[in-house]
Amino acid sequence: MGRGASCREEVAESAPLCSGTPTHPALKPRGGQVAALIAKQRSRSRSRSNSSSSPGAHGGDESRSGAAGTMHPQPPLPLAALCLLALPAAVAAYFGLTGREALTPFPGLGPATAPLQSRAHLKQCELLKLSRKQKQLCRREPGLAETLYDAVHLGVLECQAQFRHERWNCSLEGRTALLKRGFKETAFLYAVSSAALTHALARACSAGRMERCTCDDSPDLENRQAWQWGVCGDNLKYSTKFLSNFLGPKKGSKDLRARMDAHNTNMGIKAVRNGLKTTCKCHGVSGSCAVRTCWKQLSPFRETGQLLKLRYDSAVKVSSTTNEALGRLELWTPPRSSRLAKGTAPRPGDLVYIDDSPSFCRPSKYSPGTAGRACSREASCDSLCCGRGYNTQSRLVAFSCHCHVQWCCYVECQQCVQEELAYTCKQ
Numbered sequence: 001m002g003r004g005a006s007c008r009e010e011v012a013e014s015a016p017l018c019s020g021t022p023t024h025p026a027l028k029p030r031g032g033q034v035a036a037l038i039a040k041q042r043s044r045s046r047s048r049s050n051s052s053s054s055p056g057a058h059g060g061d062e063s064r065s066g067a068a069g070t071m072h073p074q075p076p077l078p079l080a081a082l083c084l085l086a087l088p089a090a091v092a093a094y095f096g097l098t099g100r101e102a103l104t105p106f107p108g109l110g111p112a113t114a115p116l117q118s119r120a121h122l123k124q125c126e127l128l129k130l131s132r133k134q135k136q137l138c139r140r141e142p143g144l145a146e147t148l149y150d151a152v153h154l155g156v157l158e159c160q161a162q163f164r165h166e167r168w169n170c171s172l173e174g175r176t177a178l179l180k181r182g183f184k185e186t187a188f189l190y191a192v193s194s195a196a197l198t199h200a201l202a203r204a205c206s207a208g209r210m211e212r213c214t215c216d217d218s219p220d221l222e223n224r225q226a227w228q229w230g231v232c233g234d235n236l237k238y239s240t241k242f243l244s245n246f247l248g249p250k251k252g253s254k255d256l257r258a259r260m261d262a263h264n265t266n267m268g269i270k271a272v273r274n275g276l277k278t279t280c281k282c283h284g285v286s287g288s289c290a291v292r293t294c295w296k297q298l299s300p301f302r303e304t305g306q307l308l309k310l311r312y313d314s315a316v317k318v319s320s321t322t323n324e325a326l327g328r329l330e331l332w333t334p335p336r337s338s339r340l341a342k343g344t345a346p347r348p349g350d351l352v353y354i355d356d357s358p359s360f361c362r363p364s365k366y367s368p369g370t371a372g373r374a375c376s377r378e379a380s381c382d383s384l385c386c387g388r389g390y391n392t393q394s395r396l397v398a399f400s401c402h403c404h405v406q407w408c409c410y411v412e413c414q415q416c417v418q419e420e421l422a423y424t425c426k427q
Helices: 005-014 033-043 077-085 114-127 132-140 144-162 175-179 184-206 221-228 236-247 256-274 301-313
Strands: 047-050 276-283 291-298 319-323 328-332 390-406 410-425
Touching: 114 132, 114 144, 132 144, 132 236, 144 184, 144 301, 175 184, 184 236, 184 256, 184 291, 184 301, 236 256, 256 276, 256 301, 256 319, 256 328
Parallel strands: none
Antiparallel strands: 047 390, 276 291, 319 328, 390 410
């Protein structure tokens, strides 16, 4: 399986329209009519500014636009963005648990002889920004390098999906500077990175892409019966055990920031573990459930991302205190914490941070700001544009319509055009 495959599988689970591009000739524009209409519209397109924006709740659907005329269904813009982000060449992301530098893309193994595959695997391990210990583990585990790369794709896609309506939209621009601070956003990046790695590794085991692990090998009867029926459970047990060794205790773990990172890393792993569910399959004549086989399976990563976003929204600011009995530094909530009582340690399921986040309204070393971002006039322009107002532009959008099935094997559609209003934040 090529690099990023696990990521694309996860995107397909939650966004099936990524693969829904029509290929039949009947689905293409006829005679350039749509292109001509759009060109004509561009020549007379009008742009008007609105200095005051309607109040709305932050986090609405930014891709929603008000239509002038009849509305027709169309694929949501965030989904199209996710489809583009799924391309391996478009990803140059920080892998929150392996280093401070961007992950360098590398070629997949592809079909080759065993010696060539071995050399390619070693080269991939060198290209990853890993510690010395992590590189040693990578060299010993064929398939791990591509699994790490899959985890980066999965984490980047999910982070940008969850924050697509926020001022900070998980942009890669400014990522290095942001990770040097203990913001709420940094906490989420560590949690989603560790969750993506846990998920990708467990799935890689069950998919047979790792040499040192396979299906869920728990000794209970359910897993043994599932294996006999050719069903392979996700090996979360091996994944979490391997990660405890792969991540390991960091140097300077007595530092407050290191404790914060470790807490959020563990929180991401727990989020994946909480999504483990039992899936069952019936066997019998004519669909009867004479024999039922059950096995453990991870929830789609989208559900894990949604849980982490909820934890981000209720993240807890912490400081440090010394546990005299144990002689070590521990996280502690300051008296100003609104949700937890004074002197209470954060729960394992909390995301924790130590620095207050900037507004992310204007370009800075942490983010590109919100100028030019699409927003919804009814829901998010006021918050997303930070009170600067928004621009309104009329545009024509082409979409498939009047579809019907042609005997026997394909769907024929016409191309329709509608005018709609788009809103973007002012500079």
